[in-house]
Amino acid sequence: MKNFPSRIFTSVFAVAAFSLLGCGSGNNSPSGGGSQAGAVTASGGVSAGGAASTSATSSGGATSQGGTPETGGQTQSPGGSAVQGGVATGGNDTGGSEAGGSDTGGSVIGGSATGGEVNTGGESTGGKTSATGGKTGATGGSTAAGGTTNATGGTPTGGMTTTGSVPLGGGSGSSDGKTPITVWMSGDSTMQGDTIDTTACSSCPCGWGAQFSTVFNSNVKVIDRAVSGTSIKSWLYANVSTQADASGECILTNTNYSANWNAMLDANTGMKKGDYLIIEFGINDGSDCSKSRHVGIDLFKTYLTTMAKAASDRGAQAIFLTPTNAIACTGSTAQTNTRGQYPAATIAAGTADNVPVIDVTTLSAALYTSAGLCPNNADYTSTTSKVGLFFCGDHTHFEKAGALQICQIVAKALKDQGIGLGAYVLN
DSSP states (O other): OOOOOOOOOOOGGGOOOTTOSSOSOOOTTTTTSSSSSBEEEEEETOOOOOOOOOOOOOSSSBBSSSOOTTTOOOOSSSSSSOOOOOOSSOOOOOOOBBBBBBOOOOOOOOSSSSOOBOOOBBBTTTOOOOOSSOHHHHHHHSGGGGOOOOOOOOOSSOOOOOSOOOOOOOOOBSSSSSSSEEEEEEEOEEEEESSSOOOOSSOOOGGGGGGGEEEEEEOEEEEOOTTTTOOHHHHBBOOEEEETTTTOOOOEEEOOOOHHHHHHHHHSSSOTOOOOOOOOOOOSSSSSSGOOOOOOHHHHHHHHHHHHHHHHHOOOOOEOOOOOOOOOEEEEEEEEETTTTTTHHHHHHHHHHHHEEEHHHHHHHHHHHTOOOOOSSSSSTOOHHHHHHHHHHHSSSBBBHHHHHHHHHHHHHHTTOOOGGGGGGGG
């Protein structure tokens, strides 16, 4: 991965079709950002290629109630459905694990991809060291969702009731554009920034969540708690084992939530009425348990429901996002799905729970095509090529200029889809 002290991107992205919302229009220098939200421990997934995320653990924070998620009445998702698929040929993608700039989902650097490659669960972190010294986890000892019991059949919700197709998207987020609100963000390195609540991007990669506040008016505060290398499971829980159970799911050594999730659940400083919770996973979730992050498709959807229900219980509104696409090309067109089954699972969970979904997988692929990033046979380390200016030294993580354009397409979708948060988007 490269790390440039300064670079001007002003003219490069004028071709992009989605540059209409002004997501931080002034500074397109790739001075910015780690792609992960700082000061918290990436539970279960250590970012390879750099220092591990080292931050605060949840002190006195909530322990989940309702039984051990992996045993005792839980309905496990069948099997560990690690995402497999065809690998793009004609290039140098290695498919797989999070290791210093090598993405799993991989694009082709040396030529056009000829097949529908599928991400197999890894994201590189590009040597990103998460900031240490930000906010710690909740310290008030609150229990998850008031300590209510699990629904019949048991789900790993830590005490939150999930009863199937609960209408969780009932417009509880503020939509007047004037009420002060917080947008909470949960995801992996493609979303994470240097710190929890600023727009800093000190190096490449730069998560798009670190730039998201630039699309909103002054009534919105963005708290980006995305963590490098995490699946939805390793983001939620503090202790995910490298051992798999009979169904292929990674075993929880206990049911303690991570400091990040406890911070969002905190009754005093966490999610409140009118807020929004944006959830984007699916890049690392197909990894096996050797990296403590595998999540099968059924359990993946269950966890989305868990998080949406927790937001709804607090008067906030969840929004599900499918993961950003890797850049893999067929000629001059970007392939539309390099993330396997997880985008479809996200959409299905949104439909079942009545939660709005933004299909960033499809939108980002369209952006790559319209921005002229295909064929992607240019040098990713180039300071002049379009693909080099958009991506880091891989095909998944963004330079600051690329991150700005991703947040633009998300902001546009908020308005186009009539989601209440769109009322806060700057024109």
